[in-house]
Amino acid sequence: SESTTAPEIAEYLQRLESERLQASEGKVLIVDDDEDLLEHYRLTLSHTGIQVRTLSTPEEIFSVLSEFQPDILLLDVNMGDYHGPTLARLIRFQPEWLSLPIIYLSAEQDRTEQRKALAIGADEFLTKPISDIELRETVRIRCFRARQLSQLLARDSLTGLLKHSLIKQEVGNEHARCQRLSVPAVVVMLDLDHFKKVNDSYGHGTGDIVIKALANLLKQRLRKTDKIGRYGGEEFAVVMPECQLTQGEQILEEIRVHFSGLHFKAGSEEFNVTLSAGIALLNDYPSAEAALEAADQALYQRKQLGRNGISL
Ligand code: GH3
Ligand code: MG
Ligand code: MG
Ligand code: MG
Numbered sequence: 001s002e003s004t005t006a007p008e009i010a011e012y013l014q015r016l017e018s019e020r021l022q023a024s025e026g027k028v029l030i031v032d033d034d035e036d037l038l039e040h041y042r043l044t045l046s047h048t049g050i051q052v053r054t055l056s057t058p059e060e061i062f063s064v065l066s067e068f069q070p071d072i073l074l075l076d077v078n079m080g081d082y083h084g085p086t087l088a089r090l091i092r093f094q095p096e097w098l099s100l101p102i103i104y105l106s107a108e109q110d111r112t113e114q115r116k117a118l119a120i121g122a123d124e125f126l127t128k129p130i131s132d133i134e135l136r137e138t139v140r141i142r143c144f145r146a147r148q149l150s151q152l153l154a155r156d157s158l159t160g161l162l163k164h165s166l167i168k169q170e171v172g173n174e175h176a177r178c179q180r181l182s183v184p185a186v187v188v189m190l191d192l193d194h195f196k197k198v199n200d201s202y203g204h205g206t207g208d209i210v211i212k213a214l215a216n217l218l219k220q221r222l223r224k225t226d227k228i229g230r231y232g233g234e235e236f237a238v239v240m241p242e243c244q245l246t247q248g249e250q251i252l253e254e255i256r257v258h259f260s261g262l263h264f265k266a267g268s269e270e271f272n273v274t275l276s277a278g279i280a281l282l283n284d285y286p287s288a289e290a291a292l293e294a295a296d297q298a299l300y301q302r303k304q305l306g307r308n309g310i311s312l
Contacts, residue, residue: 025049025050025143025147026049026050026051026071026072026139026140026143026144026146026147027050027051027052027053027068027069027070027071027072027143028045028050028051028052028053028070028071028072028073028074028139028143029053029054029055029061029064029065029068029070029072029073029074030042030052030053030054030055030073030074030105031054031055031056031058031061031073031074031075031076031079031084031087032054032056032074032075032076032079032105033056033057033076033078033079033080033082034056034076035056038054038056039054041054041074041135042054044132044135044136045135045136045139048136048139048140050139050140050143053068053070057079057082058079058082058087061087061091062091062094065091065097065100066096070100071101071142071143071146071147071150072100072101072102072103072139072142072143072146073091073100073101073102073103074103074105074126074139075087075088075102075103075104075105075122076104076105076106077104077105077106077108077117078106084104084105084106084117085104085116085117085120085121085122086120088102088104088117088120088121088122089120089121091121092120092121099149099150099153100146101123101124101142101145101146102121102122102123103122103123103124103125103126103138103142104117104118104122104124104125104126105126105128105130106125106126106127106128107127107128107129108125108127109127114127123142124138124142126138154166156229156230158208158211158212158215158230159211159212159215159230160215160219161215161218161219161228161229161230161236162227162228162229162230163229163230164229164230164231164232166229167227167228167229167230167231167237167239168229168237168288168292170227170229170239171187171227171237171239171282171288171291171292172288174187174227174239174241174282174288175282175285175287175288175291177241178241178282178283179283182283183241183242184242184243184244184245184281184282184283185239185240185241185242185243185281185282185283186239186240186243186244186245186247186248186279186280186281186282187237187238187239187240187279187280187281187282187288187291187292187295188236188237188238188239188240188248188252188277188278188279188280188295189231189235189236189237189277189278189279189292189295189296189298189299190214190218190235190236190237190238190252190275190276190277190299191234191235191236191275191276191277191299191303192210192211192214192234192235192273192274192275193273193274193275193276193303193307193308194307195207195210195233195234195273198210198271198273201266201271202264202266202269202271203266206264206266207234209264210264210273211230211233211234213259213262213264214236214259214275215228215230215236217255217258217259217262218236218238218255221251221254221255221258222238222240222251222255223240225241225242226238226239226240226241226243227239237292237295239282244281245279245281245312248279249279249310249312252277252279252310253310256274256275256277256308256309256310259273259274259275260272260273260274260275260308274307274308275308276299276302276303276307276308276309276310276311277298277299277302277309277310277311278294278295278296278297278298278299278300278301278302278310278311278312279295279298279310279311279312280292280294280295280298280312298311298312299311
């Protein structure tokens with residue numbers, strides 16, 4: 001076959017570069033005691049779309065980590081009174097920062113010394129002087145990977161929905177937002193009816209298919225801005241921003257009806273499953289927890305009154 005000519009390659013690389021430039025996002029915290037160097041790093045990373053925060057001394061590193069929530073940390077090895085690897089170890093001791101990628105910045109050329117520093121708990125070593133392209137590429141790729149992994153970790157593997165802690169976090173974020181902007185938001189708790197019977201009659205694998213079907217229906221029917229979580233085994237939580245109670249109730253009612261009409265198959269048998277839901281206006285409660293609790297109470301009432309319905 002014909003070989004690709006050099007101008008084509010150059011053009012291709014250029015396009016790839018500009019696409020990646022547009023696509024890059026993320027947050028990097030850089031800690032280095034050399035202020036001029038920090039400014040240079042900041043300039044090098046400007047226009048990449050990546051947010052940069054710099055610290056010339058690590059005294060406030062923990063509060064900045066918590067507040068800024070970077071995707072990656074670039075850490076100088078030699079900072080006068082502070083030793084980068086010692087700091088890296090302290091950071092790694094915090095469960096919250098166990099998976100934070102840490103990249104050392106140092107003039108250390110000796111591979112054995114580099115490996116020792118890495119063994120303490122960092123991921124990569126950039127040897128000073130660091131070229132602009134190397135800095136940009138490393139930060140971009142590491143940020144991208146870190147985001148990819150954290151998105152993967154946030155998702156429940158069976159359904160692809162947000163895990164329990166993440167959906168709670170989303171409800172919390174939305175509670176803060178709807179209080180600040182006084183826009184309505186709705187929170188929902190959903191539970192499959194008599195699901196034990198489904199498992200007992202048709203097996204756990206079939207039960208899993210039912211759970212996935214509901215997850216897919218929720219993804220299809222709810223808005224892109226709605227957040228859906230698998231709260232427990234066959235229990236789901238949803239938060240719907242910019243949504244009134246009646247609106248939320250209507251959408252849920254449509255979902256309930258649609259779901260109850262689905263035919264599931266197990267061998268030669270066909271069956272249907274229903275769901276119950278409780279719904280609450282997030283704005284009516286002093287906290288996200290209280291609103292979730294109210295939705296859960298409404299769900300419980302629905303189960304008492306007769307399943308296959310929505311309660312306020
Ligand atoms: P109710 O209408 O009152 O909710 O009745 P129920 O039978 O659904 O009651 P309950 O919530 O107590 O039972 C939930 C069942 O869901 C029990 C559990 O074995 C099953 N379950 C939980 N997680 C999974 C899962 O991932 N896959 C399958 N197949 N079943 C699950
Ligand atoms: Mg230094
Ligand atoms: Mg149930
Ligand atoms: Mg349940």
